[in-house]
Amino acid sequence: MNAQLQSVDTPAFDLGQTLARMRAAHAARVPDLDQRLDDLRRLREAFKARLPEFVAAMDADFGRRSRHESMLTDGMTVLREIDHTRARLRRWMRPKRGLADWLFWPATTEIRPQPLGVVGIIAPWNYPVNLALMPLVAALAAGNHVMLKPSEHTPRTSALLKEFLGTLYPETRVAVVLGDAEVAAAFSALPFDHLFFTGSTAVGRQVMAAAAKNLTPVTLELGGKSPAIIAPDYPIETAAARIAAGKWLNAGQTCIAPDYVLLPPTKIEAFVEAMRAYVRRAYPKPAESPDYTSIASERQFQRLTAWLAEARARGASVIELGDSDPARRVLAPTLVVGAPADVRLMQEEIFGPILPLVPADSVDAAIAFVNARPRPLALYYFDHDRRRIRRVLDRTIAGGVTINDTIMHIAQSELPFGGVGPSGMGAYHGHAGFIAFSKPKPVLHQARFSSLALMRPPYGRLADRLIRFLTR
Numbered sequence: 001m002n003a004q005l006q007s008v009d010t011p012a013f014d015l016g017q018t019l020a021r022m023r024a025a026h027a028a029r030v031p032d033l034d035q036r037l038d039d040l041r042r043l044r045e046a047f048k049a050r051l052p053e054f055v056a057a058m059d060a061d062f063g064r065r066s067r068h069e070s071m072l073t074d075g076m077t078v079l080r081e082i083d084h085t086r087a088r089l090r091r092w093m094r095p096k097r098g099l100a101d102w103l104f105w106p107a108t109t110e111i112r113p114q115p116l117g118v119v120g121i122i123a124p125w126n127y128p129v130n131l132a133l134m135p136l137v138a139a140l141a142a143g144n145h146v147m148l149k150p151s152e153h154t155p156r157t158s159a160l161l162k163e164f165l166g167t168l169y170p171e172t173r174v175a176v177v178l179g180d181a182e183v184a185a186a187f188s189a190l191p192f193d194h195l196f197f198t199g200s201t202a203v204g205r206q207v208m209a210a211a212a213k214n215l216t217p218v219t220l221e222l223g224g225k226s227p228a229i230i231a232p233d234y235p236i237e238t239a240a241a242r243i244a245a246g247k248w249l250n251a252g253q254t255c256i257a258p259d260y261v262l263l264p265p266t267k268i269e270a271f272v273e274a275m276r277a278y279v280r281r282a283y284p285k286p287a288e289s290p291d292y293t294s295i296a297s298e299r300q301f302q303r304l305t306a307w308l309a310e311a312r313a314r315g316a317s318v319i320e321l322g323d324s325d326p327a328r329r330v331l332a333p334t335l336v337v338g339a340p341a342d343v344r345l346m347q348e349e350i351f352g353p354i355l356p357l358v359p360a361d362s363v364d365a366a367i368a369f370v371n372a373r374p375r376p377l378a379l380y381y382f383d384h385d386r387r388r389i390r391r392v393l394d395r396t397i398a399g400g401v402t403i404n405d406t407i408m409h410i411a412q413s414e415l416p417f418g419g420v421g422p423s424g425m426g427a428y429h430g431h432a433g434f435i436a437f438s439k440p441k442p443v444l445h446q447a448r449f450s451s452l453a454l455m456r457p458p459y460g461r462l463a464d465r466l467i468r469f470l471t472r
Helices: 012-028 033-062 067-093 130-141 155-168 181-188 201-212 236-252 265-282 298-313 363-371 386-395 430-436 451-455 461-470
Strands: 096-099 108-115 118-122 145-149 174-176 194-198 218-221 227-230 260-263 317-320 334-337 354-359 378-382 400-403 438-445
Touching (some): 012 181, 033 067, 033 155, 067 236, 130 194, 130 430, 181 201, 227 363, 236 260, 260 265, 265 354, 363 386
Parallel strands (some): 118 145
16 A cells, blocks of 8 residues: 555535536536446456555554455455446436327327436445445446545545545546545535435434435435344254354444344354354454454444443343454454343444344244334345245335345345435445436427317317316
């Protein structure tokens, strides 16, 4: 990584001027298909070439971040999204034409996807490259100019994003804004044509309130407590391995990580042992394993340890599946059994490598537990019984679902990704992202002859007969 890169805050008073220049540039020349394809091609080539720099920057920001996980979650995903978008963009941009309702024949209709203008993107710290560039790809594909505010909690990665994108695009097309919470607040208050935010539910409320003053439409990708439910007869070792893989990815610092597990009480002991065996194989010594990621900041580490201490003091059994290293902000994979419902671990999104286990006597009891709480960003259900799977899908509401695995639905380019209620609003990825940053403009083309001419004043008997026919 270039040692000279520095995170220099963008003064809040410059933001409005930057937006005005970008808006003027977009009005002067709206990006056409060729420009959009070229923008995405150059982004892909440059990002692939410099991916090792981004991996190194994230490793430095976190203290230790799995190189393989960075390559997959922040590298491969972005490259695949660009490829998917470029291969389909011409079709996505094509107006959808049709006939008007029969009463208005021979008029015709069309829906024209139109760029919104200048959009703002606020990216978080947990996947600082993926969650900055994935929405950027969608916004550029839709023909917009973009102001991007990466997280101040990953300063090296954010500074690299600013330098990297500055070499690819003029600042009137893509501008990267660096700064702290004060700059982020000023950023979210700008009169964008659309504002895209990824982060916590609490901050999402603040972003939405700031955007509402300008009637700026928002896409909010938030979080919540995403449950995993294990059916009574599902193989416990398989469920444990797949839940562990999703939970310990990025040390649990993933918005769709399984937040707690609902399982039959008779299966808890077997589940704990299966989890212990998984950690022994995957991270023999978590404090030293290059495959196990550190907690991103001291503040987050202290929050998680405080929540564990509270649960332990309230009588919960805290089961550490490896060794921790506070000096390096490494928190071992940890299970919690018997946590009271009112402790922080059970009330708020954990966002770390801690997994509470909650006994549920039946699938219906698990469904009731989930439905008594705010709607989650993701839900994971482990079962081979099709009728029970259908019942869970019908009776629960979540942003997205993976059956018999975790996390994987986010990697499907044809599936929209987004939350519902407290876990977010709107969706992106693939075509859904193109639509999120577009205005599908409806157009009616009237023909030379209009049948509606028969319904103009002065009204007479023909109009009476037509009205009787149409209102029958």
